[in-house]
Amino acid sequence: MTPGWVVHTAMASVILLSPLTAHASTAPVSRYTTSPSDMAAPPDAGFQEGSAIVGAIWEFHPETGKSTPKPGTSPATEDPNQYMADTHCRADGPDTKDPGCDALTCPATTPGSQEGTPVIWKEAPKAITNPGWTDWIPITGPTCLYDPEPGNTLANIAARILNDFRQLPINPGTLQAQPFPHTLKGGPTNFYTTATAQTFDLTILGQAVHLTATPTNHTYTFGDGTTLGPTPATGYPIPQTEWLTNQTRTSHAYTDTGNYPATATTTFTGTYSVNNGPPLPINGTLNLTTPAITIQVWKTQRALVADTCDQNPNSWGCPGTEPG
Amino acid sequence: MPELAKENSKAGLEAFIGYWFQELSYAYETGDTRKSLELSSTTCALCQHLVKSIEANYTNGRWLAGGAFRTPVIEVAWDSNMAAQQGKLQVIQGEIRYFEADGSGSREQTAATNDAAAFFAEYRQGSWRATDVGIIR
Numbered sequence: 517m518t519p520g521w522v523v524h525t526a527m528a529s530v531i532l533l534s535p536l537t538a539h540a541s542t543a544p545v546s547r548y549t550t551s552p553s554d555m556a557a558p559p560d561a562g563f564q565e566g567s568a569i570v571g572a573i574w575e576f577h578p579e580t581g582k583s584t585p586k587p588g589t590s591p592a593t594e595d596p597n598q599y600m601a602d603t604h605c606r607a608d609g610p611d612t613k614d615p616g617c618d619a620l621t622c623p624a625t626t627p628g629s630q631e632g633t634p635v636i637w638k639e640a641p642k643a644i645t646n647p648g649w650t651d652w653i654p655i656t657g658p659t660c661l662y663d664p665e666p667g668n669t670l671a672n673i674a675a676r677i678l679n680d681f682r683q684l685p686i687n688p689g690t691l692q693a694q695p696f697p698h699t700l701k702g703g704p705t706n707f708y709t710t711a712t713a714q715t716f717d718l719t720i721l722g723q724a725v726h727l728t729a730t731p732t733n734h735t736y737t738f739g740d741g742t743t744l745g746p747t748p749a750t751g752y753p754i755p756q757t758e759w760l761t762n763q764t765r766t767s768h769a770y771t772d773t774g775n776y777p778a779t780a781t782t783t784f785t786g787t788y789s790v791n792n793g794p795p796l797p798i799n800g801t802l803n804l805t806t807p808a809i810t811i812q813v814w815k816t817q818r819a820l821v822a823d824t825c826d827q828n829p830n831s832w833g834c835p836g837t838e839p840g
Numbered sequence: 841m842p843e844l845a846k847e848n849s850k851a852g853l854e855a856f857i858g859y860w861f862q863e864l865s866y867a868y869e870t871g872d873t874r875k876s877l878e879l880s881s882t883t884c885a886l887c888q889h890l891v892k893s894i895e896a897n898y899t900n901g902r903w904l905a906g907g908a909f910r911t912p913v914i915e916v917a918w919d920s921n922m923a924a925q926q927g928k929l930q931v932i933q934g935e936i937r938y939f940e941a942d943g944s945g946s947r948e949q950t951a952a953t954n955d956a957a958a959f960f961a962e963y964r965q966g967s968w969r970a971t972d973v974g975i976i977r
Contacts, residue, residue, distance in 0.1 A: 641882040
């Protein structure tokens with residue numbers, strides 16, 4: 517050991533924390549043990565059965581070519597890892613301090629406040645109750661952690677992050693319709709939302725917090741009493757040649773003429789990281805609704821006419837004439 | 841591992857997915873799950889679950905027969921803007937039979953299955969790793 521290492525050890529402590537303690541369920545990975553005393557019937561080892569047991573069930577969306585967790589089936593959203601801010605800054609091996617930590621200075625962020633401590637964030641599976649050396653995997657380079665007792669601050673941030681998340685000026689996007697503003701009774705009107713993932717840099721309890729809000733589900737309210745969703749489908753624009761003929765996952769056919777206010781409500785989930793630490797899930801969601809757009813549903817009428825509008829501008833259906 | 845499966849590309853990931861299921865087949869056959877664990881992230885709940893289930897069926901002299909995978913169709917939706925990639929595939933798993941050390945059956949067999957599955961992976965430090973796997977319903 518180098519003298520520098522000893523000095524550092526004396527002043528440093530290792531802080532263990534669980535990012536959000538609200539998840540109390542047992543991680544699926546620890547469902548079976550392989551201890552010699554395990555004489556009960558062995559578990560099913562099938563791929564399909566296993567997917568059902570751990571809730572690894574997905575929904576495929578042909579329009580994006582991607583899959584998303586099927587709502588209500590996936591406990592996989594629970595963070596399987598625990599985190600530690602290693603103030604020893606050990607990159608790999610018990611005695612190797614990352615030289616980046618010596619080079620890193622963490623000056624006070626506001627006059628009169630405490631200096632920060634260089635740390636390296638590490639993660640280990642929650643299934644390991646008392647992770648040892650080889651279980652903790654570094655996931656960041658040297659970074660600053662501000663607080664004499666960072667564990668408390670992180671717990672305090674975790675306690676209030678949902679409230680802060682819900683007050684952010686997150687843009688709900690807009691609801692778009694094709695065709696718009698006029699559409700036809702009985703034809704599929706294509707709807708899509710423009711909600712996107714958004715990031716925010718905040719200061720909470722003196723710590724730099726980077727927050728990401730991600731749209732996960734949408735509920736379409738068409739204004740005629742019908743709704744669609746919640747669904748992960750954001751919809752997508754289609755070429756004009758397909759308007760009113762191509763049915764999409766998010767299209768809607770109005771059964772009557774009239775003016776309808778349509779909106780989309782998007783559910784956002786969030787993650788946050790403190791002082792460039794690992795991203796932690798926010799245990800709660802936020803629902804935001806787009807401004808209403810007015811869909812004017814018309815009907816078509818056909819008639820046989822003798823002249824073109826050039827020949828007779830007053831002919832039935834020509835611009836400027838009253839439909840009769 | 842095939843050279844192609846080491847490549848950070850659409851074809852590379854498709855080769856990796858096929859190889860991943862071959863390694864998992866090997867684990868069913870031998871009880872040796874090390875390679876499958878190496879190719880899978882701790883975030884992959886199904887990967888960890890299958891490894892534990894296989895290991896539990898190779899303790900106390902127990903053993904498995906069958907369970908080999910075939911993956912006839914693998915399609916990756918490559919997105920060059922993302923570090924994490926995903927694909928979908930057909931997963932056919934043979935019937936699994938379970939035996940005690942004395943050769944008697946240790947539990948009812950698992951019938952053969954045929955599913956669409958989603959496969960999520962990340963390329964880090966020169967190799968692919970499965971971050972999540974599951975069936976599509």
